[in-house]
Amino acid sequence: GAVVSQHPSRVICKSGTSVKIECRSLDFQATTMFWYRQFPKKSLMLMATSNEGSKATYEQGVEKDKFLINHASLTLSTLTVTSAHPEDSSFYICSALRAGNEQFFGPGTRLTVL
Amino acid sequence: AQSVSQHNHHVILSEAASLELGCNYSYGGTVNLFWYVQYPGQHLQLLLKYFSGDPLVKGIKGFEAEFIKSKFSFNLRKPSVQWSDTAEYFCAVTARGGYQKVTFGTGTKLQVIP
Numbered sequence: 644g645a646v647v648s649q650h651p652s653r654v655i656c657k658s659g660t661s662v663k664i665e666c667r668s669l670d671f672q673a674t675t676m677f678w679y680r681q682f683p684k685k686s687l688m689l690m691a692t693s694n695e696g697s698k699a700t701y702e703q704g705v706e707k708d709k710f711l712i713n714h715a716s717l718t719l720s721t722l723t724v725t726s727a728h729p730e731d732s733s734f735y736i737c738s739a740l741r742a743g744n745e746q747f748f749g750p751g752t753r754l755t756v757l
Numbered sequence: 758a759q760s761v762s763q764h765n766h767h768v769i770l771s772e773a774a775s776l777e778l779g780c781n782y783s784y785g786g787t788v789n790l791f792w793y794v795q796y797p798g799q800h801l802q803l804l805l806k807y808f809s810g811d812p813l814v815k816g817i818k819g820f821e822a823e824f825i826k827s828k829f830s831f832n833l834r835k836p837s838v839q840w841s842d843t844a845e846y847f848c849a850v851t852a853r854g855g856y857q858k859v860t861f862g863t864g865t866k867l868q869v870i871p
Contacts, residue, residue, distance in 0.1 A: 677859070686847065686861040687801075736801070738859075744789065744808075744851070746859060748801035 645671050647739050649749035656727055657757055663723045664752045666737030672717035673739035677746065678710070681734040693720040727756040759784035759850050763862035770838050771870050778833040778865050780822075780848035787853040790831040792822055793861075796844045804846070807831065808853075818842070843869045 646669040656662050666676055674695045679687040691712050692700040699712035709731075711723040720739075724731055732755050738746040764779040782788060792804040805816025812824040822833045831848060848862040 686863040689858060689860070692858065738801075745803065745806070747803075748793075750800040 645669075645739070645741055645747040647737065647747045647749040649735075649737055649752050651752060652750060653753045653755075655755045655757065658728055659726055661723055661725045662727055662754060663721055664735055664737075664754075666720045666722070666739070666749050668718050668739040668741075668747070671739070671741050673720075673741065674717060675740040676714060676720040677738045677740070678712060678720070678722050679736045679738070681736055681751070687736060690722075695720075724754065727754070729756045732756045759788065759852060759860045761848050761850050761860050761862035763846075763848055763865050765865045766863070767866045767868070769868045769870065772840055773837050774869075776833070776835040776838045776842075776867070778846055778848075778867070780831045780833065780862060781829050782831065782848075782850045782860075783829065784850060784852060789851045789853050790822075790824060791849040791851075791859075792816065792820070792831070792833050793847045793849060794844045795847065795864075801847070804833070838867070838869050840869045840871045843867060 648667045650665045676693040678690045681687050690705045693712045693714040695714045701707045714720040734751050736751040738748045760783045762781050790807045793801045794804045795801050804820050805814050807814045807824045815821045820835050824831050845864045845866045847864045849859050851859050
């Protein structure tokens, strides 16, 4: 299957700092990528849809100024958590949509905000 | 908007037992349906998908699922589970065509005892 990578896999930061997470589709071009947040013992919650060359589409309740998404190329989308707070600690997962409407998921990034 | 419910949160089975995980969705239109698996410490992987055609779908590792439109269900089955099937299983749905927003169920944690 197709490969999607995320970097970093784990990050610990201080409250108030910003953290950037990268999502790359390694062997296909993805005009659309998705960012999810996974809470303990709960399902994946879609945060936003990232479209190459245009603004991201955010789900209701997700602050676009706090979770900045940039999809600058067909293989890279970034999520920046700005002014992070402990409640932002979570597991963030990206996926890339390949032709045929199949999503391929990255391994996730564990963010811990102290 | 679509929604997905998975009734079993935690299932414990002995090896060789048969498995059936329930999934029901709610949506007024035509849908695509998916089952994803997340093995411990690994990222989400697609087990199988249904877009159209034969409602009995066969996936990897001996899994299958049956789409029953009248019941809005897409239950996952495997006749004989193995210890290596221990994982979390997520049912997901997208509306067919257009914006590919995926809605996930809350997941079912399967534990297979040797």
